[in-house]
Amino acid sequence: MLRILYINPxxxxxLDKNVLETIKKVKRPDxxxxxxxLSKGPVHMEYHYYEHLNLxxxxxxxxxxxxxxxxxxxxxxxxxxxxxxxxELVSIPVVPVAMAxxxxxxxxxxxxxxxxxxxxxxxxxxxxxxxxxxERKLASFRVIDFTVPRMAEEPEKLKKAILAxxxxxxxxxxxxxxxxxxxGESGFMKELINKLRVPVLDPVVxxxxxxxxxxxxxRKVGLTHxxxxxFEPPPS
Numbered sequence: 001m002l003r004i005l006y007i008n009p010x011x012x013x014x015l016d017k018n019v020l021e022t023i024k025k026v027k028r029p030d031x032x033x034x035x036x037x038l039s040k041g042p043v044h045m046e047y048h049y050y051e052h053l054n055l056x057x058x059x060x061x062x063x064x065x066x067x068x069x070x071x072x073x074x075x076x077x078x079x080x081x082x083x084x085x086x087x088e089l090v091s092i093p094v095v096p097v098a099m100a101x102x103x104x105x106x107x108x109x110x111x112x113x114x115x116x117x118x119x120x121x122x123x124x125x126x127x128x129x130x131x132x133x134x135e136r137k138l139a140s141f142r143v144i145d146f147t148v149p150r151m152a153e154e155p156e157k158l159k160k161a162i163l164a165x166x167x168x169x170x171x172x173x174x175x176x177x178x179x180x181x182x183x184g185e186s187g188f189m190k191e192l193i194n195k196l197r198v199p200v201l202d203p204v205v206x207x208x209x210x211x212x213x214x215x216x217x218x219r220k221v222g223l224t225h226x227x228x229x230x231f232e233p234p235p236s
Contacts, residue, residue, distance in 0.1 A: 002215045003032040005065040006074045006208065008183070009058040009081055011041035014152045015184060019076065022186050022204045031212055034070075036061060044148035046120060051081045058082050059089060066090040071215035074207050076183045079124055087231040093214035093224050098125065100210040101179055101203045102134055108199040109176030111139035113169035115162050116181040117146045125181060140173035141181070142166070151184035159188050166196055177201065 006023065008015050020035045027033050038057045042050035058075060059082055065073040072093040075083055080096035087094050105112040116122060122141050129138050142165035144158070151158050162185060169175040178200045180186070189202035217223040225231055 001030050001032055002028075002071045002212065002219065003034070003069065004072045004074065004208070004211050004215055005061070005070045006033065006035045006076055006204075007058060007061045007065075008035065008037040008076045009054050010043050010045060010077070010148075011038045011054065012043040013037050014043065014149070015076075018152075018187055019183065019204050022202065023208050026205050026208060028212060031215075033208075045077050045079055045081060046118065046148060048124070051079060055082045055085070059085055062086040062094060063089055066092045071219055072211040074211050076204065076207070078182050078203055079121075080128055084231065087225050087227075088233050091224055091227070093211065093218050095207050095211045095214065097183060097203045097207040098128055098181070099132055101201050101206040102129065102132060102137075104206050104210065105177045105179050105199070105201050106134055106137045108201075111137055111175055112177035112179050112201075113140045113142055113166070113173055113175035114138070114179045114181040115142050115144060115165055115169070115185065117144060117148060117151065117184070119143050121181070139175040140169055142169045142173075146184075148182065148184045151182065155187070158185065159191070162188065163192065163195060166192065166200070170196065170198060179203070 016035045023033045041054040045051050062073050074095045078098045080098045083096035144161040166178045186202050186204040192200040
């Protein structure tokens, strides 16, 4: 049986239950899922400084995952915090949520739009799109004006806001695929696909299935990230 650790890199368990329920709906029977959060720190990552405060324990969880025999780890924030540092530290696959989701989105249509909580998030996410080489695949960012805590508190209003902005992305921006740009937006994938009639990617679902694939390849053929140059491990 494969074991995959999903890390919510925030100092609260507010997302844990929804994330685990979402994973259980899509995971393979032969994969064990565990969802954890940080013991302290900011309860969201909407600011660069908050990311800095939460990074150390996030990396400790990644190292712990390898030590405890997990086959892959997912860092569950759409900012993709710490994945480069993590890949320097471990040999098991480490899946950054946004990278995995955007690369899958790029295979499902000509262009995708990302639904974000606040305009504040766009510069960081836009930088990630460029770093991943996907600028030409991005149709737009669409803002729903929700903080991460509000997403957890008002799921029905969140779903309606996502639906409204996704329709605009399709009709006005030419998006053929919709990417939900926060793990706090998770849980509505199937319903949104049925209503919008285009591919809609939940980052929790997509990153989890991506992690299952990489965990398989790691255990069966030894495939994982290169540690030759960019992810060369630091001296002991």
